[in-house]
Amino acid sequence: MASLDRNLSASHEQLREAALAPEQWVDAYGDYLFRYANSRLHDASASEEVVQETFLAAIRHADQFAGKGSQRGWLMGILKRKIIDFVRSRARRRTQQLGEEENDPTALLFDENGRWRAGALPEIGPDLQVESGELWGVVQGCLTKLPRGQADVFMLSVMEEMETDEICKELGITPSNMWVRLHRARLGLAKCVGSKWFLDEKGVPTSE
């Protein structure tokens, strides 16, 4: 038992040693945190800002890092919180700019009777297999093309796996509004990914 304790404390020691001083964070974690943030926000300067806020918050709450788990993981936890904060403040700013709700590009996918328009999506067989990693870049590109309000809901719900009520609370929207946005995001993504990826595969030139 005693040796186990020793081992435990030894590994704690190692972890403590691995924790870097704030001055080294930028070089050690900066790019990773930035990439993560940018994969969520699709806005380089916003991502940079969020990374900065993460570092600053981490410095202020340095005592909360107990040395359990990696320092990067700890910073990632703060970063995720900061990303949500950022999306929230971005959403608040955007409420002034209306028009996003009325102008819904996905409406064009259906006819007036709510039926799919012919050729709105490429035909996808049931046996299609795709490498997730390969598709990632295309999905990322398509997310930047979605209206911000939709992309944010999709990101929070699917990437960050947040619950409906949490998302509604953060963004200050009703659940039905959230479902509409998420649905439009899925439609928009399907349309965009469909035309960018699957048509490319067949060598048919894409048209945007």
Added chain:
Amino acid sequence: MNDYKLSELISKSLSGNLSGAEESNLSDSLRKTSTEAQSFARLSSIIQQSVCDVASDEGVIENTGEQLSEIAKERLRKSIRAARSSVDQAGAVESEGAADSDGTLGDLAPTKTLYFEGTPELSGSSQDVAVSGPRHFAGSDELPEDSRHAVSRFTITKKIGEGGLGTVWLARDEKLKRNVALKEMKPGAVDSAKLWKRFQREAEITGQLEHPNVVPLYMSGVNPETGLPFYAMRFLGKKTLLDAIREFHAREESSRDVIQLHRLLGVFIDVCQAIAFAHSRGVIHRDLKPENVALDNFGQVLVLDWGLAKLETDGEIASRFALSGDLDDSAVAQTIQGDVVGTPLYMSPEQAAGAMDDLDSRTDVYGLGAILFAILTGYAPHEKSSRSKSANTKVSEFLEAIAKGETPRPSDLNPQVPRDLELICLKAMDKNRYARHESAQELASDIEAWIAGKHERQAKYDTMRMAGRDLKSRLCVQMRQLITTTQFMVELPPIQGLLASLNADDGEYATWRERLSTILLALAKSRTNLTGLSYSQISGDKINELVRIERSLQDLSNIRSLPQSRLRRGAASTFHKTVLQQFPGEACIDLDFSTAGQVRVVCGVPVFDENSEEPFGLVVAEAEISNFVQPEIAISGGAKDRVMVIDDRSQVIFDSKSPAKYATTDVNAHDVVDRWEQILATPVGEEYIESDREYYASGLMFPQNHKTIRIVLQVDSES
């Protein structure tokens, strides 16, 4: 249920938000529905799967290749340093509020009002501003006798920056109701007499440099609560030249307009003026970089941070310090070294080499050149090399690279940089101090001249291009006339008459020859750019001229028919053979070098024997190139520019600067200007417009033999 409703169900199902009954209902509906709905369900599920797989996959995120720019990293490091020291400083106050995570910035200071006491005049030595115990004045009736002894009240708003010595706060002057930047010495430094003196010195140097582009000092003094010295200066806003440069270069290449570049250059000239002024007072800034230049949107430019400034021993300000026994530069230099190391991206080679004694005004000229470099490229001069080095390169190695390495070229980072600007930048940043601009003023003048010249050059270029286009179309017309003339010659009755009487008795042949000569003489007289007209018989490989009319190039009115004895006989050239292969009436144009000292544009049309219908010979109209081009230049308005005509082999066959020179010797276009490669490589017929607008080039093609001549116009820089 229509497709739209169905797609909503699919969405909810993907989010795991359907009950069991709804799920089975959905799969039933999907089985019966359209291929689009099925495709949507599959596609969305693939996307969802991909996003879920990758969103948490560190490997994929790691490999996206995006990264923070070096400038962004530097900014992050700065804010971390600032936050660190503010945490250290605020200590207990901060830990109190540590539990909240409301996202407020770490460098927000607790709002508190401080009473500062100070001397409005900055002439005093350090004793003047020493703490005399906190005194708070309630009203004006309690003012001491010396009413100039001012008390100001500043409310600290937030931290805006940090230097080696002190922290800069945004503060509000409650008395004058304005924002100021307040630099206060760091608590850690207060015990060191040397640092105290240096802080004082920094305030005094800044205060004595009174120039519109040097940050003005409002007051200096001591915070009675902490005993820390401080000074208050103008606060322009947080925007610096670095932000403006980033903004400019973040734009798409195409949307970067000239006006923006000129604005940046305007700011740069202001900075040069401020530095020139400082030099005139014997002050060297030594830490010039875009971050140290504050800007607003109304054209105000302030050079900040004179904390590393060096006094030249014989300078005006230095003499004041000398009188007060306060000139202690060597001690300052030691502490400076540590500071400079923090920002090597704009550092001059002599600073990097640590040659502190060698630093003079030309070090600042290098710093200005480095700022210009950043304006032109969007990068600090040593940023690229710092990035290419691995992360664990020691600072000392990096400094060595700056001290010994090559001066970076702006065009390596941005090929669009105008050449002249690049040359100015490279001169200012020359490794050798003696090769740099003599003064900041001279550098400013160079930039001013460039801006002025740019407008002038553009205007010149516009007129030149119009002249060039006009010249091209005029030459086209002349070529066509040359063809028409030749085609007209073939149809003349004496052509067939001579052909038929070639072997007849002398009388008939001579008559036809006489008649043809008379017509051709009249023709040559009416078209002054014709140099020669001839009619020849080709038999086998031999050419045998029957008639030739020549114009004297010395006296253009002198036209004569050559006697039999002077007519050309000999081997037929490729041109002659090509003409003979044409169909009746078709012309062929080429350049002819066979007449010594001349280049001629020649146009030939084959002559067929009417009876046998076999090719017999050819008629040729010739125009000497300068005689051909010169009159058109005069009309087209290109007379002010240098006009050159270049053939397929890149030989200059006409140069308006020296019309005779190129006719006699082969001069290759590459010999004339080093950028001909680009100009000559231009596809046939397409216009070539050079980026710095010095040349305009266009091609004229001869369709029958696919040869081209190029017309090049160059702005005459001397006019």
